[in-house]
Structures are given as C-alpha cells and as structure tokens.
Amino acid sequence: GQETINLESKKPLTPSFNLSEYFKQFLFPQNECELHDFRLSFSQLKWDNWIVAPHRYNPRYCKGDCPRAVRHRYGSPVHTMVQNIIYEKLDPSVPRPSCVPGKYSPLSVLTIEPDGSIAYKEYEDMIATRCTCR
C-alpha cells in the first residue's frame, strides 16, 4: 500500500462531500419510536352508559422507527440489535425491531354493573407510559 499512500498524498485535498449531508446521519430520525397521545372519551365508544368515570381516557401508543443503536435510549436487550443485524445483513424477511410499549400505568374505572350495583376497579396496564424497541 506504500505507493497508494504516495498517490493519495499527492492528490489535492478537495472536500469530496458536503458537511450537511454528512451530519444528517447523526440527527435523530424525524419519526423515531416514541409515545403518542390518543385522547378518547368513553362516549365515543358508546361505553358511557356503564362507565361513569373517568370521562376521558388517554391510553397512548408507540409509533416510529427503531434506530439501529437502540440500547442507549430504549433499554432494549442486546437481542434487538442482533435482530436488526440479521434483518440488514442476513435475511430481510426477518422483521426489523418494532416500536412497542415497554411500561404501563394502571387505570381506575367506576362502572355501573348490569345488576345496578356500582363498582370501583383498578386495572393494571391500561396506559402506555414508555416505548421500547423489541
């Protein structure tokens, strides 16, 4: 490789790429995997005749692309990166990691039961609070 180094060193240093393009790859992708709101009222689902409270419910959801280096931001297991490499290098039929909820919070619901009794119940995992790539 000595002669190639000599050749390279003789070449005039011309910027072979424009910087803005180069830095684009380090910007966070516009539609990266993140939490989105979806506020609904139980009257839209026609459930308000038996769900007394809450009036509004925001279950939230996860949407967006999973970046390749997912570990630092999504707490993904190493398996996710392996799956990404398989998709990119070995077999594109293996799906890329998906953007899904990783943590939830409960919801308290006040309902009128068919027999006319009233029930206050706390349900687990009813509101997504964090996204992850899996």
Added chain:
Amino acid sequence: SQASRGEAQIAASSELESEADPWPLLLPGDGTDRSSLLPPLFKVLSDRRAEAPKLQPDSRALYYMKKLYKTYATKEGIPKPTRSHLYNTVRLFSPCGQHEQAPGGHMTGALPVMDLLFNLDRVTAMEHLLKSVLLYTLNSPVAFPSAVTCVCDLMIKEPLSSGKGPPRAPYSFTLKNHRWIEIDVTSLLQPLVVSSERSIHMSVNFTCTKDQAPQDGAFNMPLTVSPSLILYLNDTSAQAYHSWHSLYPTRRPSQGPDQDRSVAHPVEEATEVERSARHRR
C-alpha cells in the same frame, strides 16, 4: 421475495378482516360462561351490543361512589399514589329486596326494623373481602344540636351459619353532623363472602337517642330507610392493579447473589459506584 411477502401480508390481513369478530380468538371455544372470565371492559368489546345496565343505581349511592372515585383517582383515572389501602375494588350493592318488619317509633328516632336482601353475584372468586360496611344516607345533611347515640342491631337471617344461632352484632356510635353513616359489618359478612354466598338476608333494627335529653322523645331521624352494602375487595386476578406490587417491585433478574452485599454495605457500594463512574468518565 419482497413482493410475494407483501402479497402474503395483504392476504393475511384481509383474511383477518374477513373474520366477523376477532374477539372469539380471545375466548375459550368450549362454550363455558365467558362473562366471568373477561373484565367488564372486554365484555363490552366482545359482545359489541353495549346494552345499558338493566337496573340503574340509586342516585345517592352513585354520588357516594363518585366521591370515593375522586378520593382514589385523578381526573385522568390514574390511581393516586397517596392511597395506603390494599383494596383495588370497591363494590356498592343496593338491597334487591326489603320490607319493614315493624313500623319505626318516631318517639326515639327509631327506624322501622328492616329486612334486607343483597345479591352479591358480581363478586368474583378472585375478589377477597377486606372490609364491608352498611351505608345509611342522611336525607339532608343536618347538624344535630347535641350528640346522638345510635344502636343498630344487625342479624344475618340467611344463609344460616351451621349450628350456632343467627350471627348478630349490636353497633352503637355517636352521630353528629354526618352526610352518611357507615356501620362496619366485616365480621358478620366475612364468613359468608369467603364461602362464596351470593345472597345475604339480614334484618336491621336501628334506634337513636339524644345524649342530653333522651326523654325528649320525638325527633325525626332523617335517614334513608334502606342502606347500601359496600364491599372493599382485593381483586387478585392478573388484570387488576396491585399497588403494593409497585411499592415492593420484585428483584430484577439480573441481580446476582452479590447484589445482596450492596444492600448490607450501602456506603461501600456507593463509593465503589462513584469510583467506577469517575473512572469510566
């Protein structure tokens, strides 16, 4: 392969959409009674015909439960972390049958002796009773000029407990300016709810007298005649929220045995972490 994969996906999703209703996928096919398996939220989804509840609850009972809801949850429906109780379910039942055994004597604020029948069908096998109260509502909030002492004689008439006489309990308490009166009947109902009794028949004899001048006699007890029965339950099913669980999360699987050492020597562990963090920086 890209194109064929896309066609395969389109075919799969159209096949799914052609499915009349995806919910049967969630339900056991053996025809067992599904409604008890699914929390009420999914029941509405699964049978889509969200029929209104057959019976509408008493407005005072609904008012009481709405106040309870505001105490326990935020406007968005998130359970408040400040609550210290362990129950994640509260059920209020209005009597499905009642009749007066003997007219009340208004001379001493006695209410008519009531026979009450409560149907507890909605209590599931996974819901364990922690506390239960009889809730009387004052027709209008009154501040009694002086303390009033009430004695309430409760007797469970059915189901009869084997051998012993009908369980009964006298309750006395002082009544000042209340909107509601709660009489704790946990000890009476515990054995019945544990034995999955679904209907409870009790008689209630309620008498109040003024502490200062019991001989005054006539004063009108502005109580609703028929009380509600409130059960505070801990639902142990998977979809119910267990706040104690969030208080004491289970140990992370990555934690090995040596992690216990850090618990034993937190100070050394902290300096160790600080040193390694500085080193990494």
